[in-house]
Amino acid sequence: MISHKTGMSRRAADLAHAPELCADAAEGVAAAGPAAACPAGAKSRVRDRIFETACELFYRHGIHGVGVDAIAAEAGSNKMSFYRSFASKDALVTEYLREREREYWAWWDDAIARHPGNPRRQIEALFEAQLEFANSKTCRGCALGNAAVEITDDEDALSTLVRQYKEKVRHRLHDLARAIQARDPENLGDALMLLMDGGYFTRLIFPRSSGPIAAALPAARTLIEAHLPASAR
Numbered sequence: 455m456i457s458h459k460t461g462m463s464r465r466a467a468d469l470a471h472a473p474e475l476c477a478d479a480a481e482g483v484a485a486a487g488p489a490a491a492c493p494a495g496a497k498s499r500v501r502d503r504i505f506e507t508a509c510e511l512f513y514r515h516g517i518h519g520v521g522v523d524a525i526a527a528e529a530g531s532n533k534m535s536f537y538r539s540f541a542s543k544d545a546l547v548t549e550y551l552r553e554r555e556r557e558y559w560a561w562w563d564d565a566i567a568r569h570p571g572n573p574r575r576q577i578e579a580l581f582e583a584q585l586e587f588a589n590s591k592t593c594r595g596c597a598l599g600n601a602a603v604e605i606t607d608d609e610d611a612l613s614t615l616v617r618q619y620k621e622k623v624r625h626r627l628h629d630l631a632r633a634i635q636a637r638d639p640e641n642l643g644d645a646l647m648l649l650m651d652g653g654y655f656t657r658l659i660f661p662r663s664s665g666p667i668a669a670a671l672p673a674a675r676t677l678i679e680a681h682l683p684a685s686a687r
Contacts, residue, residue, distance in 0.1 A: 500535055503529050503530070504535065504536055505539075505546070505549065507525055507529035508529075508546055509554075511524065511528060512550050512597075513554075513597055517547050517601055544609075547601075548611065548612065550597075551597070551612065551616065555615075558598070558619075561583065565583040566580065573630050573633035577627075577678065578674065578675065580650070581653075581670050585653075585671060588653070588654075588667050593657055594657075595655060595657050596655075598616050598620070599654055600658075601616055624643060627643035627644075627650075629643075631643040635682065635683065636682060637683055641681070645677050646677065649670050649673055649674055649677070650670070652670075653670040654667075
């Protein structure tokens with residue numbers, strides 16, 4: 455979910471030292487032969503640069519809107535270096551989605567950690583953190599949710615990855631709803647998930663927090679109140 459930022463100063467430094475990284479120097483490899491293999495550290499830096507560039511481009515333009523040539527060019531690399539680093543574009547997309555998932559759970563855990571033992575405030579904190587993220591210039595909604603729109607039926611591995619992620623989000627919201635003693639925790643959790651995902655998609659249309667996402671937190675509070683028994687209120 456969280457935008458993976460590639461520092462321009464870092465990229466400029468990498469490009470300035472591209473000859474030293476030698477993974478991009480196809481002519482040098484051809485002339486020197488297999489024995490002139492690049493050091494592991496150089497290969498790692500090239501791979502990291504390609505991956506960071508791909509993360510930025512996928513999040514901004516979509517996974518099907520960006521090809522290998524565009525990624526290699528933006529990273530100051532070439533297709534030879536790309537395929538030395540990743541077996542295929544699908545392998546890169548899988549790694550991108552898994553990285554976004556790791557970032558999302560780190561974001562989630564940080565938000566709820568501010569209110570230990572208080573599940574109601576934890577739910578509210580998630581919506582507060584979402585609104586804060588929506589206010590950032592780099593926000594393009596939920597990365598995995600955006601990918602789900604692009605993934606076709608024949609892309610089973612990617613579809614499974616996104617579905618499992620969304621199922622985990624759903625189960626966590628169910629658990630929080632149970633923790634606040636909601637009368638129907640599954641129903642409340644699903645309603646909260648609709649609010650959360652809907653907020654991310656409206657952020658793609660309306661600038662920053664000027665759209666419906668601004669109503670997500672008050673709506674979440676209203677839903678919570680409606681699902682609590684009188685004794686829990």
